[in-house]
Amino acid sequence: MKHDCRSFRAALESALESPREGEPLESLSWNEHLLGCAECRALLESEEALETLLESLPAPKLPPRLARRVLARLRTAEHAREDALDRLLERAAQTQAPPGLSRRVLAGLESARAQPAEGAAEARLDALLERARAVETPGHLAQRVLAHVAEERALSRKRRPVFARASVRFALAAGLLAAFGLWAIWPAREEPARTRGLAQLPDGVDARMLEHIDVLEQWELLRRNDLDSLLSTLPRTDQLLLEMGSEEGVLGG
Amino acid sequence: MQSEYDEDPGVRWMRAWQAGDEGAFDALVEAYSPQVYALLTRFLGQRANREDLVQEVFLRVVRARERYEPSARFSTFLFRIAYNISVNETQRGIAREAGRVELGGDANARSSRTLAEFEDTRAEAPGAELERDDVVREVRAAIARLPENQRMALLLAKYEELPYSEIGEVLGTSEKAVKSMVHRARESLRESLAALLEEEEA
Known part of the structure; x- marks a missing residue:
C-alpha cells in the first residue's frame, strides 16, 4: 500500500471513529489522493454507502412506560427477595433445640470415643505397607531362586528309586486297578x-x-x-x- | 471520593442514591432504561424477553449500590452489564437450541430463528415501504451474523457514539483492539451487503 493510501485510510478511520469531532466523511471525497487512486475512491464510496445503510435502520421502538414498568418489577423482585429473607430469619428465630439434645450429643461423643477410631485400622495397614516398602529385595533374587530350583530338580531325579518316577507309578497303579476290577467283576x-x-x-x-x-x-x-x-x-x-x-x-x- | 466522572449525570444519581436518596435510582432508570433497551434490541434482535433483560441490568445495579465507584461514565458501566447479560443470554439460547436439536429439532433452526428475530421489523416500521423493509431486514441480519464483540463494538460506536476507549471499557479490552474489531466488522458488512451497497452507491 502506498504512503498516500495509508494516510487517506487513516483519515477515513478517524472520520468513522469520531464522526462528530473528526472530519466529516463527505469532506473526504474532496481529498486530492482520490483523483489518482481508484481503490481508495471505491473504499470511500463503499463506506459511505454502509454508513447510509446503518443510519437508515429505524431506532428500536420502546415499549410504553418502559422505565415505570421496570421500576415496578424491580420493586416486586426486591420485595420478594426481602420477604424471603424475612421468612428465613423468622424461621431461624423460631427454631428451638429439641429437649435433651446436648445430653444426647455428649453420649454420642462418648460412645464414639469408646469405639476404636475408624482410621485406626487404616493407620495400621499404612504402617504395614510402609514397612513392606522398607524391605529391600536382594539383587537378582529371582534368578538365584530359579537356579536353585533347577539344581534341586536335577538332584532329586538322580536320587529317586525307579518306582518313585511318575511313569512307573502310573503303570503300577493301572495294573492294580485292573486286578481289582477283575476280582470285583468275577464273583459278583x-x-x-x-x-x-x-x-x-x-x-x-x-x-x-x-x-x-x-x-x-x-x-x-x-x-x-x-x-x-x-x-x-x-x-x-x-x-x-x-x-x-x-x-x-x-x-x- | 472525588472523581473525574462526577459531572456525569448517571454518576451523580448513583452518588445520591448511595447517600440514601431513593428517588435518584428512579431517575437513573428513567434516564437510562430506553438506552439499555435499544442496545439490547440492536444486539439481540426482537426477543420477547428484552424487558426482563433490562430489569436484570438494573437489578445488578441495585446489587452494586454499596461498592460502586465511578471509573467511567455511568452509561459505560451500564453497557458493560448489558453486554455481559446479552452474551449470557446468547449462550443460553445456543444451549437451548442445542437441546432442541438433540431432541430431534432442525440443525439449522438456531441460526434461522436468530436471524428471524432480527428480521421481524414490520411492527417497528408501520407504513414503511415493503422494499425498504427488505433492506432493513438484510442489514440487521448481516449485523446479527457478526461475532459478539465486533457486533457490540460497532453498535456502541455507531449508535451510542462511544469513543473507542470507552468501548474498550465495556468489552474489557484495549482501544487498539476495539479499533481492529470495528474495522473487521465494517469489512464483513461491506462483503455481506455488497449488492445493497452497490445499489446505494448508484
Whole structure:
C-alpha cells in the first residue's frame, strides 16, 4: 500500500471513529489522493454507502412506560427477595433445640470415643505397607531362586528309586486297578446266592459236597446242565436235601 | 471520593442514591432504561424477553449500590452489564437450541430463528415501504451474523457514539483492539451487503 493510501485510510478511520469531532466523511471525497487512486475512491464510496445503510435502520421502538414498568418489577423482585429473607430469619428465630439434645450429643461423643477410631485400622495397614516398602529385595533374587530350583530338580531325579518316577507309578497303579476290577467283576453274580443259601441250610447237609459245588461254581465249571448231571450221581438223601436247599435259593434256582 | 466522572449525570444519581436518596435510582432508570433497551434490541434482535433483560441490568445495579465507584461514565458501566447479560443470554439460547436439536429439532433452526428475530421489523416500521423493509431486514441480519464483540463494538460506536476507549471499557479490552474489531466488522458488512451497497452507491 502506498504512503498516500495509508494516510487517506487513516483519515477515513478517524472520520468513522469520531464522526462528530473528526472530519466529516463527505469532506473526504474532496481529498486530492482520490483523483489518482481508484481503490481508495471505491473504499470511500463503499463506506459511505454502509454508513447510509446503518443510519437508515429505524431506532428500536420502546415499549410504553418502559422505565415505570421496570421500576415496578424491580420493586416486586426486591420485595420478594426481602420477604424471603424475612421468612428465613423468622424461621431461624423460631427454631428451638429439641429437649435433651446436648445430653444426647455428649453420649454420642462418648460412645464414639469408646469405639476404636475408624482410621485406626487404616493407620495400621499404612504402617504395614510402609514397612513392606522398607524391605529391600536382594539383587537378582529371582534368578538365584530359579537356579536353585533347577539344581534341586536335577538332584532329586538322580536320587529317586525307579518306582518313585511318575511313569512307573502310573503303570503300577493301572495294573492294580485292573486286578481289582477283575476280582470285583468275577464273583459278583454268585456271591449273594451262596451266602444267603448257606445261612439257611438245614442241619445235616454234607458240608464237603457243598464245598465242592462252591469250588466248581467259582471256577465257572458249572452250568445248569453240568450241575444236573452231577447231582444225579449223589445219594438220594443228599439229592433230597439239595432240593430243599434249592427251594431256599441255594443254587440261585 | 472525588472523581473525574462526577459531572456525569448517571454518576451523580448513583452518588445520591448511595447517600440514601431513593428517588435518584428512579431517575437513573428513567434516564437510562430506553438506552439499555435499544442496545439490547440492536444486539439481540426482537426477543420477547428484552424487558426482563433490562430489569436484570438494573437489578445488578441495585446489587452494586454499596461498592460502586465511578471509573467511567455511568452509561459505560451500564453497557458493560448489558453486554455481559446479552452474551449470557446468547449462550443460553445456543444451549437451548442445542437441546432442541438433540431432541430431534432442525440443525439449522438456531441460526434461522436468530436471524428471524432480527428480521421481524414490520411492527417497528408501520407504513414503511415493503422494499425498504427488505433492506432493513438484510442489514440487521448481516449485523446479527457478526461475532459478539465486533457486533457490540460497532453498535456502541455507531449508535451510542462511544469513543473507542470507552468501548474498550465495556468489552474489557484495549482501544487498539476495539479499533481492529470495528474495522473487521465494517469489512464483513461491506462483503455481506455488497449488492445493497452497490445499489446505494448508484
